[in-house]
Amino acid sequence: MREVRPVSERVAAPPLAPDGTRAADRRAWLLREGWTTLVLVALIVGFAIWSPDFFGKLNWLNTSSTATEVLLLALGETFVIIAGGIDLSVGAVLGLSGMAGGRVMADLMSGGTSTALTVAAGFAAALAVGLAFGMLNGGLIARCHIPAFVVTLGTLGIATGLGNLIYNGQEISAIPAWVGAFGNTNLLGWIPVPVLIAAVLCVVTGLALAKTRYGAYTYAIGDSREAAIRAGLPWQRQLVKIYAVSGLLAGIDGVLVMSRLGAASPTSGVTDNLNAIAAVVIGGASLFGGRGKMLGSIIGTLIISVLLTGLIIVNVPPYWQEVAVGVVLITAVYIDQYTGRRRR
Amino acid sequence: MTSTATLSVCGVSKHFGGLQALRDVSLHVNRGEVVGLVGDNGAGKSTLMKIIAGVQQPSGGHVAIDGEPAEFTSPAEAAAAGISTVYQDLALAMQRDVVANFFLGREILAGHWLGRHLGWLDRRTMRERTARELARLHTRIPNIDARCKDLSGGQRQALAIARASAWCDRVLLLDEPTSALGVEQHREVLDLIRRVRDLGTAVILVSHQMLDVLAVCDRITVLRLGAVVAAVEREDVSADDLVGYITGSKPGRGQASTERPGGGPAASGAAGGGATAGDGAPAGGGPGAARPAETDGE
Numbered sequence: 001m002r003e004v005r006p007v008s009e010r011v012a013a014p015p016l017a018p019d020g021t022r023a024a025d026r027r028a029w030l031l032r033e034g035w036t037t038l039v040l041v042a043l044i045v046g047f048a049i050w051s052p053d054f055f056g057k058l059n060w061l062n063t064s065s066t067a068t069e070v071l072l073l074a075l076g077e078t079f080v081i082i083a084g085g086i087d088l089s090v091g092a093v094l095g096l097s098g099m100a101g102g103r104v105m106a107d108l109m110s111g112g113t114s115t116a117l118t119v120a121a122g123f124a125a126a127l128a129v130g131l132a133f134g135m136l137n138g139g140l141i142a143r144c145h146i147p148a149f150v151v152t153l154g155t156l157g158i159a160t161g162l163g164n165l166i167y168n169g170q171e172i173s174a175i176p177a178w179v180g181a182f183g184n185t186n187l188l189g190w191i192p193v194p195v196l197i198a199a200v201l202c203v204v205t206g207l208a209l210a211k212t213r214y215g216a217y218t219y220a221i222g223d224s225r226e227a228a229i230r231a232g233l234p235w236q237r238q239l240v241k242i243y244a245v246s247g248l249l250a251g252i253d254g255v256l257v258m259s260r261l262g263a264a265s266p267t268s269g270v271t272d273n274l275n276a277i278a279a280v281v282i283g284g285a286s287l288f289g290g291r292g293k294m295l296g297s298i299i300g301t302l303i304i305s306v307l308l309t310g311l312i313i314v315n316v317p318p319y320w321q322e323v324a325v326g327v328v329l330i331t332a333v334y335i336d337q338y339t340g341r342r343r344r
Numbered sequence: 345m346t347s348t349a350t351l352s353v354c355g356v357s358k359h360f361g362g363l364q365a366l367r368d369v370s371l372h373v374n375r376g377e378v379v380g381l382v383g384d385n386g387a388g389k390s391t392l393m394k395i396i397a398g399v400q401q402p403s404g405g406h407v408a409i410d411g412e413p414a415e416f417t418s419p420a421e422a423a424a425a426g427i428s429t430v431y432q433d434l435a436l437a438m439q440r441d442v443v444a445n446f447f448l449g450r451e452i453l454a455g456h457w458l459g460r461h462l463g464w465l466d467r468r469t470m471r472e473r474t475a476r477e478l479a480r481l482h483t484r485i486p487n488i489d490a491r492c493k494d495l496s497g498g499q500r501q502a503l504a505i506a507r508a509s510a511w512c513d514r515v516l517l518l519d520e521p522t523s524a525l526g527v528e529q530h531r532e533v534l535d536l537i538r539r540v541r542d543l544g545t546a547v548i549l550v551s552h553q554m555l556d557v558l559a560v561c562d563r564i565t566v567l568r569l570g571a572v573v574a575a576v577e578r579e580d581v582s583a584d585d586l587v588g589y590i591t592g593s594k595p596g597r598g599q600a601s602t603e604r605p606g607g608g609p610a611a612s613g614a615a616g617g618g619a620t621a622g623d624g625a626p627a628g629g630g631p632g633a634a635r636p637a638e639t640d641g642e
Contacts, residue, residue, distance in 0.1 A: 208462075213464075219437070219440055220444070226433070227445075228437070230419070230431075231449030232423065290437065290438075290439040290440070
């Protein structure tokens with residue numbers, strides 16, 4: 001509407017302070033964020049000393065797959081939380097997306113459709129369901145002004161129920177074998193396809209958050225909704241887009257989890273949403289909005305995943321992982337308050 | 345003269361249900377001029393500001409830009425016409441840096457493919473322009489990469505004013521820009537207002553601080569109970585006079601002589617004009633005379 005038009009074209013540009021101030025900022029950031037990285041490194045070293053199997057190929061494949069499942073949700077959740085919202089529905093949407101895709105593929109396959117078409121239609125259906133739920137969340141939050149907690153708690157229930165209704169609460173395993181092969185192919189022997197996809201999405205979402213207008217709007221809305229509105233940001237449209245991305249990532253996640261299992265399960269993702277939120281918060285994002293980094297969320301996810309697979313490999317009952325994540329979460333927020341990282 | 349004023353408010357009234365917030369208020373401000381708007385709480389300053397800024401619409405009368413009547417149905421329309429407002433809360437995103445705040449909502453996209461299609465920001469150009477704008481107004485913000493929350497109150501105010509004046513160069517509305525500032529910062533903000541004025545912007549300053557108003561304003565309009573009770577040149581008044589007008593202990597004056605020649609009456613047509621011109625003196629003296637007891641109490 002209004003073009004960018006500073007009044008000062010005629011004024012000579014003053015010498016700009018070198019970007020060194022940015023570098024100093026970055027160093028301070030590293031110092032304050034660094035401790036989560038240290039926790040991650042300490043966990044890895046500790047588990048490796050405890051059990052030599054930790055650095056084995058099997059554990060790597062296991063850990064990276066576990067991480068991928070939470071990571072995709074955490075990437076979307078990072079945008080949502082930085083924008084001052086919350087998305088409780090992502091885990092359920094993951095499950096529903098997989099079931100929707102699985103049902104489409106099962107029906108097409110039994111009708112004799114070619115594998116390529118079946119898989120394409122199934123994956124598309126899963127992504128569409130994820131995107132639709134994200135847009136529904138965003139629309140209700142931004143346009144109808146219903147609190148994000150309430151909306152996504154509602155869609156959490158809706159998606160869980162629909163996911164069970166699709167096949168009467170059962171798994172769908174009558175899907176093309178190609179799907180299972182796709183999800184379990186290890187490139188160069190070490191890189192599962194879902195992990196590669198997750199890595200690409202990490203880069204894309206990280207750059208989108210840090211370097212684009214989409215990211216700038218996300219931060220601004222979460223930092224001060226009032227300032228964003230006064231500045232004329234299309235804040236409602238942006239909120240819809242943010243939840244849409246979160247939903248779409250949950251849909252992609254649904255496809256990847258289904259591919260790894262070789263079947264669609266309505267219980268996929270049920271605990272992932274809380275782990276994703278915990279990962280983002282451990283990564284330094286503020287639930288009050290305006291604060292957070294994609295790299296932090298990635299590190300937070302890795303801490304949670306390493307805790308899970310590491311405890312399994314050293315023969316500690318995996319239920320302790322939930323205890324450990326809870327402890328790390330509370331400690332992280334406390335340390336942040338103490339060091340001022342989270343202080344507004 | 346006032347018919348071509350950069351901004352003129354012509355016989356504006358505003359009522360909320362039965363409550364009359366503004367009664368036939370007229371004022372004008374020209375480029376390179378600072379007009380003070382003072383009055384007690386509830387006198388109608390905020391309502392008038394909101395009408396000028398397009399947040400609210402007048403019940404009667406109109407706002408004119410360069411003599412052309414303008415009807416703003418939203419703040420965006422007022423902004424597009426070159427009117428910008430700095431509210432007391434400044435509307436800054438505290439955890440974002442100076443550059444991000446300066447370009448909030450007006451981000452510059454990179455010229456290459458990523459910028460055109462994916463909204464990739466041209467951070468370098470944004471930094472340069474921010475630095476240039478801040479230098480233009482001689483603001484003392486040493487580090488444009490600092491987060492707003494790490495700036496002093498005066499620096500935040502300076503950033504908000506610089507941002508507003510950079511994007512909307514016609515009329516700048518300032519709401520209590522000097523409240524809650526230290527002595528030095530206070531002085532700097534007043535200097536900044538003068539520099540904005542000198543660069544050719546019409547400034548309206550709303551303040552409770554009479555000394556500030558007297559320090560930077562060319563003319564001062566006093567609102568009381570929703571009506572203009574005095575519109576005076578700075579040279580003609582003291583702080584005590586202003587307080588007198590505000591509280592009603594001093595009878596109003598000046599509105600007729602200042603506003604009648606052009607402004608509201610002439611522009612708003614015969615019927616409205618007649619009423620306004622006739623009411624000028626009573627409207628000024630009326631409210632002041634009507635409530636003398638109140639001022640004794642204060």
